[in-house]
Amino acid sequence: MSNLKILVVDDEPVFLELMAHMLARAGYRExxxxxxxxxxxxxxxxxxxxxxxxxxxxxxxxxxxxxLCTRIxxxxxxxRTPIVMITAMTEKHYVDAAFxxxxxxxxxxxxDLREVRARMGMVEAILSERSQLSMVSxxxxxxxxxxxxxxxxxxxTILEDCDFLAPASRLEAHLLRQGTLRLLSSVxxxxxxxxxxxxHDRAPGLPFADLMxxxxxxxxxxxxxGDRILSYFGRGDFCALLPQATPFDRQEVEAAIELKLAQIPxxxxxxxxxxxxxxxxxxxxxxxxxxxxxxxxxxAAMADARxxxxxxxxxxxxxxA
Amino acid sequence: xxPEPDCARIDAELARVRGxxxxxLENRILDLDALVTHCRAAEDPYLGFExxxxxxxxxxxxxxxxxxxxxxxxxxxxxxxxxxxxxxxPAHGRAAVLAQVEKLLDRMEAVLNTSWH
Numbered sequence: 001m002s003n004l005k006i007l008v009v010d011d012e013p014v015f016l017e018l019m020a021h022m023l024a025r026a027g028y029r030e031x032x033x034x035x036x037x038x039x040x041x042x043x044x045x046x047x048x049x050x051x052x053x054x055x056x057x058x059x060x061x062x063x064x065x066x067x068l069c070t071r072i073x074x075x076x077x078x079x080r081t082p083i084v085m086i087t088a089m090t091e092k093h094y095v096d097a098a099f100x101x102x103x104x105x106x107x108x109x110x111x112d113l114r115e116v117r118a119r120m121g122m123v124e125a126i127l128s129e130r131s132q133l134s135m136v137s138x139x140x141x142x143x144x145x146x147x148x149x150x151x152x153x154x155x156x157t158i159l160e161d162c163d164f165l166a167p168a169s170r171l172e173a174h175l176l177r178q179g180t181l182r183l184l185s186s187v188x189x190x191x192x193x194x195x196x197x198x199x200h201d202r203a204p205g206l207p208f209a210d211l212m213x214x215x216x217x218x219x220x221x222x223x224x225x226g227d228r229i230l231s232y233f234g235r236g237d238f239c240a241l242l243p244q245a246t247p248f249d250r251q252e253v254e255a256a257i258e259l260k261l262a263q264i265p266x267x268x269x270x271x272x273x274x275x276x277x278x279x280x281x282x283x284x285x286x287x288x289x290x291x292x293x294x295x296x297x298x299x300a301a302m303a304d305a306r307x308x309x310x311x312x313x314x315x316x317x318x319x320x321a
Numbered sequence: 322x323x324p325e326p327d328c329a330r331i332d333a334e335l336a337r338v339r340g341x342x343x344x345x346l347e348n349r350i351l352d353l354d355a356l357v358t359h360c361r362a363a364e365d366p367y368l369g370f371e372x373x374x375x376x377x378x379x380x381x382x383x384x385x386x387x388x389x390x391x392x393x394x395x396x397x398x399x400x401x402x403x404x405x406x407x408x409x410x411p412a413h414g415r416a417a418v419l420a421q422v423e424k425l426l427d428r429m430e431a432v433l434n435t436s437w438h
Contacts, residue, residue, distance in 0.1 A: 012379045014342045018386060021334050059378060088382055109382035110393060 002124065005050065006031045009040040009068065010057035010086065015109075019055070022116045037063035041071065050077070053123050055107070057086045058094045066097045073102035080130070080160070082123040086111070092182065096227060099166070099174045106177050153200045156234040158209040164220050164230070171231040171241060172295045183286055188297040189240045189248065190281035190305030191219050191257070196236025199276060212236070214264055215257075215276050222256035223248070237302045242283070250280045281305030339387045343436045350429050352376060357422050360415065367411035373422060374403035380429075392432055395425045 006028055008019050016033045023031050032051075034040035037060060043049060054072060056065040063071075065085055072078045085098045088109045095106065104126065107119045152158075156168040166174075175183070193199070193215055200208045212232060219238055220230050229241045242248065257278045281304030284297045356373050360366035377400035385393035402418045 012383065014338065014345060015379070015383055017338045017341060018383065021338055024334075059375070061375075088378060110385035112386065 001029065002027050002120075003030055004028060004052045004120075004124070004127070006053045006055060007034060007040060007043060007051045008032070008055045009034045009037065009060070009065065011035050011060040012057075015057075018111070022111060022113055023120075025113055026117045026120055028120065036060060037065070037068040037071075040068060044072065044075070044078070051081065052127060053081065053120075054078075054083045055086055056083060056103075058098065059088075064094075066094055066101050069098055069101040069103050082126050084119050084123065095174075095177060099170065100227070100229070104170060105173055152234075153197065153204070153208075154234045156232055158234075159213055159216060159232045162213050162216060162232075165216050166229050166231045168231045168233045168239075171229060171239065171298065174229070175241070175294050175298065178294065183294060185244050186297075187242055187244050187246075187248075187283035187285050188301035189223070189242060189253075189283050190298075190301035190303070191238040191240070192279045192281070192302065192305035192307075193236030193238075194277040194279055196276070199236075211276065214261065215278065218257045218260035218264075219278075221260055222253050233298075233302060237305070239298045239302050241298075244283075244285070248283060250282065254278060254280045279305050279307065335387070342383060342387050343433065346429050346433045349376065349380065350426055350433070353422060353426055353429075357419055357426075361419060365411050366415060367406060367408045370403045370406040370411070370418065373418075374400050377403060377422075377425065380425075389432060392425075392428050395421075395428045399425045 006023065008016060008023075008031060010016050010019070010033075013035060016035065020031060020033070023029075032043060034043055040054075040056075044051065054069075056068055058065040060068075069083055069085065072081070072083060082104045083102060085095075085103045085106045086109060087095060087098075087106050098106070105119055105122055107115055159165050160167055178186070193212070196212075199211060203211075216230065216232055216238060219240065220228070223230070223240055223242065223246075227243060228246070230238060231240075232238055257280070261276055261278070281301050284301040284304065286294055286297045353373065353376055356369050356376070360369040360373070363369060377396045380396035381393050381400055383393075384390070384396060399418075399421050402414075402421050406414065406418065
């Protein structure tokens with residue numbers, strides 16, 4: 001039996017009963033319910049309220065679930081609390097919006113117990129990992145250099161606090177939930193910081209994380225227009241997911257990123273040798289791989305940016321969910 | 322790990338939720354019927370169809386899990402059809418959509434009638 005505190009929000013009372021039943025069968029009994037976004041916000045605002053997870057219906061009268069997700073994410077205690085959206089197949093146009101609003105995952109209506117268990121298992125895994133990371137950090141000597149030195153070169157989570165980047169795990173989850181047509185209309189573009197290892201070795205930890213954040217911001221500004229989602233995968237690898245129709249020229253984007261980085265005062269640590277050197281890969285689509293691993297295009301895009309001859313395998317890029 | 326609850330208890334709990342759902346069918350039928358009347362007569366039935374789509378969405382999200390697969394399918398079809406009505410052409414395809422809503426209403430009445438026997 002889990003003691004996770006869950007808030008379920010849906011404007012259909014019978015559905016809330018059903019969720020109570022499903023969650024109880026999955027081992028969750030500390031569950032509260034709200035029949036509207038407004039009621040949910042009141043529950044969250046209660047002085048001693050502290051929820052570990054939110055399950056939000058998308059379509060509700062008044063404030064919808066996507067807007068509610070945005071509001072919850074804006075609250076400091078819940079900036080990273082797992083949020084699972086409850087969606088129907090007819091709501092695919094809301095899925096992107098929910099994802100951009102900060103949702104972690106989705107459960108489909110009509111619900112079944114197996115999927116509820118799987119999604120809650122994901123929630124438990126996220127919370128467990130964060131709890132372990134928090135314990136490790138709190139045991140370290142509290143100096144920025146020491147804490148920063150623990151930021152691994154491989155880690156994809158060093159930029160989790162950047163609100164203009166989506167966590168790598170969320171980008172993967174988003175692709176895994178896309179339907180065929182949406183996948184066909186999306187492309188992935190990889191951006192690699194060629195001297196990331198040298199930059200990290202010279203100034204590891206938080207200075208490296210800050211530098212990658214500046215690079216990420218420059219990439220985001222350079223790839224303008226349309227709904228683009230950008231994530232950091234560790235080791236100087238970024239990946240952007242774009243609508244296929246977005247106008248895109250690799251060389252222009254590279255030049256734009258370089259220009260933006262050059263304009264940041266004090267960015268180069270000790271001369272031009274330490275300025276991030278960025279390579280943009282060719283756009284990649286899943287194509288015939290739709291029936292296989294739908295995240296293939298992300299790794300192929302990043303491999304292309306690294307100039308690798310063969311497509312990268314997922315195992316080559318370690319990331320923390 | 323706590324033991325899996327016994328099947329009889331699970332069935333009883335789900336039967337209770339199912340019973341509550343059936344208990345809501347009468348009002349849902351009345352609401353949909355009123356919306357059908359409005360959409361049939363109104364010059365601009367767009368908001369009426371939007372309301373029908375929302376009602377159908379709720380039924381479609383519930384019914385299959387409670388054992389009413391056909392009802393869920395019919396509700397999903399109504400949700401999609403009513404959702405295709407646009408403000409620019411609110412009466413376009415009106416008759417076809419209303420026919421689907423009538424089919425959904427028939428299905429809902431059948432479920433209700435079966436539960437009374």
